[in-house]
Structure formats: C-alpha cells, structure tokens
Amino acid sequence: MIGRSERMCSAACLELMHAEMVSYFLSARETRESAQKEMERLGFRVGQKLAERYTKDYGRITEPMEVLRFIFSDFWPVVFSKPPDSLTTNNNSLYYIEDTDFRWTSKISVTSRTTLEDASYFLTFPCGIVKGAFAALDVDADVKADFQETPSRCLFTIIFKGKAIPTR
C-alpha cells in the first residue's frame, strides 16, 4: 500500500491553482489545441514523478495488466482523493475507468455564458498525469477523458499502444 505522508496538501489550494493554470494556458497560447498539448505535457511530467514516488516500496511491475491494476487501485485513490468506480474494457486494447464523482471537476457547473466544452479543458492535466504514470512504468498508453452529462461524472479512456496491450 502507498504510505501516507503526514503533510497533506489543501484540496482547495490545488483546485484553485488548477483553475488558474487552465485559464492561464487558454489565454497565453494562440490556439486551444496548443494550450491542451502543453497542459497534457505538464501533467505527463507530474504523473511520471508521482509514479516514481508511489512505487518506491514495490518490486518490479512487468505486466501491463499489473500496471493497470496498480493505477486503478493504488495510484488513483491517492492522487485523485478517492478510488474510481469501475474499470471496463471493450476487449480490444481499450479500457475505461469511470469516476462518478471526480473531485477535480465536481465543483464545476455551467453558467449562462459557458458550456460543458469549456469545462472539458479541466480534464487535460489529470489525463496527462495518468499517461505519465503509465509511461514511468514502461507502458505506452494514451489517455482521454469525457464528461458523462455533468462535470462530476468522468469517463477516462485508456488506449494501449503497440506491444503493451494487456492480456487477461
């Protein structure tokens, strides 16, 4: 199990800083795509380092399926404050992690001037974190996320590439 450090970061601090980060990138880059790419790269580096830190007491994890299990049951609850709700697959290198109350986006709601699409930029950094964690454990995977009706319900799609396809 991942050991819990006594010093915890304030959740409000993280939420507000993430909100400012997204707003900064959207205004400082010419296109929304380049802003998203940069946020994903940031998340990727953070995810790589987090995976290093949280696996320091583990032995080698070689199988992609083991990595996926690690991400689902050990990594996710610590990084995103609560365990995810379900893990499903289409049996063809696509895996879905569903979180019905994703803490990083559960406070977001649309206003009269904004849409759900504006809120979707807040999933880029978390996707980058998960992608970076996979990469640190030597699994090449792409991670995308969408809202299911409201910003608190999120579905993360993990696309395993190349020889990294997990076998049951």
Place this chain on the structure above:
Amino acid sequence: MTIFNFLIFNPSGLCLYFKEFPAATSSKNNPDSWKLMYGLLHGLKGFSQFMAPRPSPSGRYLRCLSTHEYKLHCFETATCVRFVISTDPRTPDLHDQLATIYNTLYVEYVIKNPLYKLGDRIDCELFVTRLDSYLRSLPCFASS
C-alpha cells in the same frame, strides 16, 4: 412560516443573485429594489456600529430587521459579501443557516467554479439547484 426572497450582494453593492419564492405576491425582482435594499443595509451597518453600546468582537452588528409583515436576516462575510433572506416575522433567527449557505454552497459552487468570473451575476447550475433544495428543506419554508 415562509421564505419570500433571497439575495446576495457583492462588496461594491451589486446584486449578484436574487431568488423570489411564490409566497411573495409583490415582486421585488427589479434592479431598483435591489439598490434600495443595498442602500438600507449599508446605512444600517454604519448606524448600528455607531450606536453600539460596546464593540462587537466579530465586527458584525446587524443581524435582522423585523417589520409587521416580514423579517430580513443578514449575514455579512469578512470579504463584505452580504447574504440577505426575507421571511415571515415568526421565523426564528436564520443567521446559522445563512452561514451554512456561505460555507457549503457559495464557496464550494461559486468561488471554486472556474467557469464563474468574480463580479458576474451568479447563474452556476450547481449553485442554483442546490441552493433551491437547501432553502426548501429548511423547517421555516412552507409553500402556501
């Protein structure tokens, strides 16, 4: 016992949110009423501070204003955001409920909502729906 209106004012006097319940037959849903309300609260704040027999440790003086027909409960935060609720005169003090609305609804679903810009009128979906169900769940609310 019933609730008539609920308002939120920002530090510069803008009405950020106004909700009227069906019990209020004389509608106050217009900017002039809101400005009058803010003017009254601002004036009363200065007056109540001036006339205080001893200083208040919390810095807050005005709590509620009663008339024969309604009672106005006020809650002012440290950031000078004012929450005002107008109920019928027999309702007990709603100061704690207004504090709960500030802590659990306004801070969580408005301030922490990255899609909301400070100073805009509040129309965040989550805030509006949760505030409505919270106000309707209060024992002093009765739909008549």
